[in-house]
Amino acid sequence: MSSRLYILLLVLLIATGGCRRGTDAPGIPEYDFMPLEAGRYRIYDVQETQYARNTLPLQHSYRLKETVGPAYTDVSGHRAYRLLRYRQTSNSLSWQPDSIWSVRLVNNEVIRTENGRDFVSLLYPVSNGLRWNGNRYNLWQSEEYEARNVGQPFSVSGKEFGETVTVIASNDSTLIGQTKRVDIYAHQIGMIYKERTYLQFCTDTPACLGKNQIEYGIRQIYRIQTYGKE
Template sequence: MRYLLLLSFVWLLSCQREPVADTGPWYDYAPVATGRYNIYDVSEQRYALNAAPLQRTYQVKEVVGTPYTDATGQPAYRLLRYRRASATTDWQLDSIWAVQRTDNQLLRTENGQAFVSLLFPVRERLQWNGNRYNALGEEPYELRNVGLPYRVSDTTYDQTLTVVGQNDSTLVSQDKRLTVFAQQVGIVYRERVQLQFCSSTPACVGTNQIDYGIRQIYRLRQYGTN
């Protein structure tokens, strides 16, 4: 049934149109072309009340698919996401997202929610509402460290920028989201932290004892073009 739903989704997006061409050097931070792929090592910890943390590692492969015309008549690309438990197992299609790059922004539709991942042209401390096109409530995004190097695992990317979304930490919770883009590569690092700390008794407040939540990190392992 899941496979049939994915096929139905692809069929609904079958109307194709040429995407926007590269017209500025800032597009190097978000290359979008059919056949491009990024492979990530993902580490994840999930916490539940009165239970041991569930720790998992796996790999995710994102492949830019064929272009199509979205419901507003604008060009976009399918983003095919595959998952496997390790480098020795086979890829399995996990979901189909979408990516859309216009003259002034990069949109990623993830699990049915559209996010403004980048604004163009890029500049230090540029701010925008990342949830402009969804109903999740306003969330300020800010560009930082534009043009600076960033190291992921054993690789240093010379030209990068960091998009900081939510970044709040209190005695009872932590909410953090950031994404690092590298020139001619795209996303090289993603971090999502949503934790709720113990607050049921005065003794546990401020101890960072986790009641529930998730910590998830994507690190780029490989990229290229099929």
């Protein structure tokens, strides 16, 4: 065999091996913190507190179930999944339809559509300190999200999840208010904890200014109770 033919065969073998490795590569990121598979569900215990001036806080407790529906092709031509959301105010009552959201993975972005608005909930591959504009598909101002505690354990509702990532969308507190939006995702499970706090403090008199006296607002905390596949 001539040296030229030998080199040609060697190049072909390398090229063939390279294509095979690309085909065999997994189709999901190394850290899959929001698995998209029809039938997966998560049930959360939700504690909601509503605040209004000169009244006692109003507290609500309920359960929220989020089920991944069948895949479909959205208007942009991407594969997406409906998130079927149900609410239950008591364990003895049946689940009632709450809302329908959706989620899709486009390139390295996990895009979650909530009430008609797209948010980049996660960006792969996730790493500590990774930052991105979670609002980049919306018309209003950009909003920086940051990933923290990647791969670290987190306990919620008496359960410990070994590999998680915390996404900080907002955590600001000033003399006039507080805004906090935190999501925690577990590997191969999805969101296990969520906090939403929007508070407006009293500022109309010198006596209340800077005292963190709540004028009005809301705080919601979601804690995963159970999860699985139907």
